[in-house]
Amino acid sequence: MSLEGLDARRAALDALYEVLWEKRLLSHVNTGALPPADAARAKRLTAEVLRHLGRLDAVLRPYLARRPNMAVQNILRLGAYELLVDGSGAHGIVNSAVALAKRHPRTARASGLVNAVLRKVAEDGPAVWEKTPPHPLPVWLRKPIGKAFGHDVLLAIEAAHQAGAPIDLTPKTDGVTVPGTETLPTGSLRLKHGQVSALPGYAEGAWWVQDAAAALPARLLGDVASASVLDLCAAPGGKTLQLAARGAAVTALDISEDRMARLRENLARTGLNAQIVIADILDWSGGPFDAVLLDAPCSATGTIRRHPDLPFVKSAEEVETLTRLQMQMLDRAKDFLKPGGRLVYCTCSLLPNEGENQVKAALKRHNDLEIIPVDPVSLGGEPGWCSPEGGLRLRPDFWAGCGGMDGFYMALLQRR
Numbered sequence: 001m002s003l004e005g006l007d008a009r010r011a012a013l014d015a016l017y018e019v020l021w022e023k024r025l026l027s028h029v030n031t032g033a034l035p036p037a038d039a040a041r042a043k044r045l046t047a048e049v050l051r052h053l054g055r056l057d058a059v060l061r062p063y064l065a066r067r068p069n070m071a072v073q074n075i076l077r078l079g080a081y082e083l084l085v086d087g088s089g090a091h092g093i094v095n096s097a098v099a100l101a102k103r104h105p106r107t108a109r110a111s112g113l114v115n116a117v118l119r120k121v122a123e124d125g126p127a128v129w130e131k132t133p134p135h136p137l138p139v140w141l142r143k144p145i146g147k148a149f150g151h152d153v154l155l156a157i158e159a160a161h162q163a164g165a166p167i168d169l170t171p172k173t174d175g176v177t178v179p180g181t182e183t184l185p186t187g188s189l190r191l192k193h194g195q196v197s198a199l200p201g202y203a204e205g206a207w208w209v210q211d212a213a214a215a216l217p218a219r220l221l222g223d224v225a226s227a228s229v230l231d232l233c234a235a236p237g238g239k240t241l242q243l244a245a246r247g248a249a250v251t252a253l254d255i256s257e258d259r260m261a262r263l264r265e266n267l268a269r270t271g272l273n274a275q276i277v278i279a280d281i282l283d284w285s286g287g288p289f290d291a292v293l294l295d296a297p298c299s300a301t302g303t304i305r306r307h308p309d310l311p312f313v314k315s316a317e318e319v320e321t322l323t324r325l326q327m328q329m330l331d332r333a334k335d336f337l338k339p340g341g342r343l344v345y346c347t348c349s350l351l352p353n354e355g356e357n358q359v360k361a362a363l364k365r366h367n368d369l370e371i372i373p374v375d376p377v378s379l380g381g382e383p384g385w386c387s388p389e390g391g392l393r394l395r396p397d398f399w400a401g402c403g404g405m406d407g408f409y410m411a412l413l414q415r416r
């Protein structure tokens with residue numbers, strides 16, 4: 001990108017400010033009236049600067065006598081990212097960073113500094129960059145993750161966050177392959193190269209985008225053909241589609257009308273059916289069902305590879321609130337089951353309080369619930385995915401050699 005990419009870069013700087021200062025998720029940042037290609041580039045640059053923020057600051061630090069204001073810092077971070085990772089013409093990158101600095105009174109006085117520092121980064125930065133460890137998680141995540149899995153695993157998870165995430169697909173029919181993808185041991189398809197929109201089968205609904213880890217909770221229910229299944233917190237519907245494709249009579253419930261509109265579109269595209277309920281799980285009554293799947297709202301810390309903005313926006317306090325909600329939801333979900341019915345509880349979180357500990361506490365509260373230990377090997381997984389209480393703990397550092405997976409926790413419970 002040269003000077004002609006200035007609009008995308010300016011939008012990336014605005015987005016960085018919104019994430020870092022206003023604590024807004026990148027998915028909620030409005031890139032204004034930019035053409036779609038520039039908007040996509042702005043979001044990509046923002047996400048990548050956030051992914052590597054600690055490393056970028058480490059490269060810049062030796063050239064700064066004192067820390068400049070956040071607006072100047074972000075111009076330097078963006079320029080350094082483009083120099084060190086995107087790697088197209090250093091001259092153009094430095095010139096556009098200087099042009100961006102001159103645009104605003106808060107940064108104009110630092111345009112000389114931006115010029116000088118980025119020229120040094122272009123020369124000496126690559127050697128430092130290679131040696132600098134991945135951006136660390138914030139303390140409120142490092143502590144519980146390190147405590148649960150150990151320091152080496154924590155470092156491996158941070159490395160996985162740095163590496164980013166491939167795109168996985170779930171085929172509507174088991175065993176179907178799609179050119180341009182490879183089949184993973186669990187049956188998901190992983191995009192090898194190119195754009196997902198260019199793959200055959202999208203319009204016909206032959207597959208949908210879903211991380212390999214996210215595709216496993218629905219499979220814990222086994223054969224669901226003709227079973228009545230309540231999918232709680234269903235939108236945008238990845239798990240609803242899986243259950244419907246396997247022949248279940250699905251009732252999909254979610255509180256969000258907007259997200260349910262996406263679930264409706266997904267059902268229409270794939271030619272699958274589900275009964276749709278827009279309601280708060282805590283107020284709704286219905287059933288009983290043969291099975292319930294609860295994909296509870298959570299910190300989403302298992303998806304940091306895809307959403308590197310999350311650690312900057314979420315907080316320990318927010319997770320505490322979510323943990324209380326998950327507990328209430330689990331208690332409610334159990335009441336929708338027929339006697340002998342099965343319940344899958346899952347979250348895309350790395351935190352035991354949203355996974356393992358939540359299930360252990362539910363088993364203590366309800367002596368009519370028991371856990372059915374999951375055998376990951378039967379799902380194409382590995383024995384090391386088992387967690388002591390009988391659930392499955394998936395981590396982003398698993399499958400490191402072939403692109404990793406999202407962090408997820410899931411457990412299969414049964415009402416006695």
Ligand SMILES: C[S@@+](CC[C@H](N)C(=O)[O-])C[C@H]1O[C@@H](n2cnc3c(N)ncnc32)[C@H](O)[C@@H]1O
Pocket residue numbers: 232233234235236237238239240253254255256259279280281282295296297298
């Ligand atoms: C992790 S997402 C679900 C992803 C979905 N299961 C899938 O596979 O595509 C959590 C969902 O919980 C929904 N939710 C949050 N609070 C809720 C509540 N009180 N009642 C029902 N749904 C709720 C959110 O709207 C969000 O769609």
